[in-house]
Amino acid sequence: MDEAFHILIVDDEPNIRSGLSKGLEELADDIATAGTVNEAIDKFDAGNFQLVIADVRLPGDRDGLELVSLVQQRRPGTTAIVITAHGTVETAVDAMRRGAFDFITKPVDLNLIRQQVAKAREHHQLQTENRQLRDKLAEVGEVSGIVGNCRALKEVLTQVRQVADTDATVLIQGESGTGKELIARAIHDLSDRSANPFVAVNLGALPESLLESELFGHEEGSFTGASRQKPGCFEVAAAGTLFLDEITEIPAKSQVDLLRVLETGQFARVGGEEPLESDARIVSATNRDVQQLVNDGTFREDLFYRLNIVPIEVPPLRRRRDDIPLLANHFLSHFCTRHCRPKKAIDAEAMDVLISASWPGNIRQLRNVIERLVVTTGGDRISAAELPAELARKPNGETNVIVTLADAVEHAEKNAIQVALAASDCHRERTAQTLGVSVRTLHYKMNRYGLH
Ligand SMILES: Nc1ncnc2c1ncn2[C@@H]1O[C@H](COP(=O)(O)OP(=O)(O)OP(=O)(O)O)[C@@H](O)[C@H]1O
Ligand SMILES: [Mg+2]
Numbered sequence: 001m002d003e004a005f006h007i008l009i010v011d012d013e014p015n016i017r018s019g020l021s022k023g024l025e026e027l028a029d030d031i032a033t034a035g036t037v038n039e040a041i042d043k044f045d046a047g048n049f050q051l052v053i054a055d056v057r058l059p060g061d062r063d064g065l066e067l068v069s070l071v072q073q074r075r076p077g078t079t080a081i082v083i084t085a086h087g088t089v090e091t092a093v094d095a096m097r098r099g100a101f102d103f104i105t106k107p108v109d110l111n112l113i114r115q116q117v118a119k120a121r122e123h124h125q126l127q128t129e130n131r132q133l134r135d136k137l138a139e140v141g142e143v144s145g146i147v148g149n150c151r152a153l154k155e156v157l158t159q160v161r162q163v164a165d166t167d168a169t170v171l172i173q174g175e176s177g178t179g180k181e182l183i184a185r186a187i188h189d190l191s192d193r194s195a196n197p198f199v200a201v202n203l204g205a206l207p208e209s210l211l212e213s214e215l216f217g218h219e220e221g222s223f224t225g226a227s228r229q230k231p232g233c234f235e236v237a238a239a240g241t242l243f244l245d246e247i248t249e250i251p252a253k254s255q256v257d258l259l260r261v262l263e264t265g266q267f268a269r270v271g272g273e274e275p276l277e278s279d280a281r282i283v284s285a286t287n288r289d290v291q292q293l294v295n296d297g298t299f300r301e302d303l304f305y306r307l308n309i310v311p312i313e314v315p316p317l318r319r320r321r322d323d324i325p326l327l328a329n330h331f332l333s334h335f336c337t338r339h340c341r342p343k344k345a346i347d348a349e350a351m352d353v354l355i356s357a358s359w360p361g362n363i364r365q366l367r368n369v370i371e372r373l374v375v376t377t378g379g380d381r382i383s384a385a386e387l388p389a390e391l392a393r394k395p396n397g398e399t400n401v402i403v404t405l406a407d408a409v410e411h412a413e414k415n416a417i418q419v420a421l422a423a424s425d426c427h428r429e430r431t432a433q434t435l436g437v438s439v440r441t442l443h444y445k446m447n448r449y450g451l452h
Pocket of ligand 2: 180181245
């Protein structure tokens with residue numbers, strides 16, 4: 001809300017000092033006065049003043065205009081108003097150049113000066129808010145290592161900032177590898193919960209039997225293998241942020257449990273009676289179309305509404321192509337350092353291929369491609385010929401370029417999964433069965449290839 005507003009009044013006439021102090025009482029949280037520039041500077045340095053009102057003519061060798069400059073040097077952004085007996089244009093212009101916000105002519109009209117001070121206060125507050133916004137804008141990226149400059153990403157970051165300071169439940173949607181987890185962390189890092197834990201739990205990676213205990217904890221002896229009491233994610237994340245990743249993978253029974261905690265803030269450990277409370281801030285994420293799953297009846301509508309208070313949509317990389325050079329160079333220098341390789345550059349032709357590739361695996365895929373290039377290529381330039389062939393391949397076109405065996409295997413694997421998925425109407429268990437792999441393996445591969 002409104003921050004403190006302290007005024008320093010500087011005038012050599014005691015009458016004016018006391019008159020202004022009284023007249024402005026209601027507009028300030030605190031008012032101090034000084035009779036000379038030296039006294040004013042001492043008080044200014046010792047205090048925390050947002051507005052300085054100074055007479056131009058002051059005893060001693062420094063006048064009120066100089067005071068305005070001194071104040072600006074010491075604390076830029078301090079608002080200043082000067083008072084002059086004979087308001088000449090020169091004085092006014094000089095005062096403004098030195099950073100004064102407004103000026104007043106004597107004899108002092110208290111009503112007028114009240115209006116000017118009210119305006120100065122408003123101006124000061126706006127300035128502060130703008131500065132805070134700017135600082136935070138820089139922070140979002142810096143704090144959480146989010147690279148990117150394009151409009152689509154900036155819009156997401158604006159939402160992140162707006163929502164961070166609230167406790168609102170956020171649902172982050174976007175394709176695999178678009179940076180959803182990074183966004184979840186940014187929300188936490190910029191919130192007033194940042195000193196408390198950020199707990200991430202991947203609901204797709206947990207077998208149903210362990211899920212409940214992971215989320216809510218368990219009591220000693222509550223099931224085979226529960227040798228000790230263990231707190232769950234809701235408990236650990238209390239006062240912090242609980243990130244529920246791959247939220248749509250949660251089984252029907254656990255959807256009910258989760259809904260209950262979200263509604264009441266209460267839960268119990270598995271095998272426990274004692275009701276526990278958690279006010280963890282919930283951020284969840286998914287790379288699937290939740291609305292579709294709700295329509296299909298596989299995801300509870302009431303749970304969806306609870307989770308989707310603030311929706312954030314993270315755009316795929318193909319919708320932020322402007323950021324590809326920035327990201328590619330970022331990963332390049334990151335991996336050169338990490339793998340102790342000399343600095344490399346991507347040549348223009350290679351960069352064009354990167355910019356126009358379809359990137360079904362989004363930023364994760366770009367990151368992997370660059371890491372592989374850092375490790376497998378020599379020299380100080382990466383050329384188009386060194387890029388994996390899949391990048392240049394048109395979505396359905398066939399090419400005759402030679403690919404590495406690993407790329408060929410990946411390509412064939414991806415194809416097989418796509419065909420099996422289509423054949424089973426995207427039923428994951430059936431697809432896994434057809435392909436002779438576990439659901440987890442299938443899931444992992446689908447994520448890796450950006451298949452939904
Ligand atoms: N804007 C970005 N700047 C830098 N790195 C990024 C950016 N976005 C994503 N990454 C990196 O890309 C990788 C994938 O990001 P992340 O794990 O957040 O994606 P995700 O959307 O959660 O994917 P999935 O749906 O598969 O879980 C991570 O290594 C992450 O650090
Ligand atoms: Mg993720």
